[in-house]
Amino acid sequence: MNSWINLNALWKIMVVGLLAGAGLPALFAVGLRLLSPPPPAGTVAASTAGRSITGRGTAGRSTAGPVGYVLAGLCFAVVLAAIGWGISVIVNHS
Numbered sequence: 001m002n003s004w005i006n007l008n009a010l011w012k013i014m015v016v017g018l019l020a021g022a023g024l025p026a027l028f029a030v031g032l033r034l035l036s037p038p039p040p041a042g043t044v045a046a047s048t049a050g051r052s053i054t055g056r057g058t059a060g061r062s063t064a065g066p067v068g069y070v071l072a073g074l075c076f077a078v079v080l081a082a083i084g085w086g087i088s089v090i091v092n093h094s
Contacts, residue, residue: 020086024079031075034068 020082024082027075028079031072031079034072034075035064037064
């Protein structure tokens, strides 16, 4: 341990910062993606320089349905729990 920098505290701050700063928004985005309706059967539309291209493929498929709703609810529950925990820490330690 350096007398100027506490490396043990620094790596903990980095891990929590990455999880809260990038992990929670990413988890929320996954939850939203799980709620999106599937595209029309067998088609995927993409736009390239103003032109619309429609082709066959599985890109952009989602799991909207009972499984998708349950997984999305789980994602949102984790995000809400993290927000509640953060508020709790701020209120109780100030």
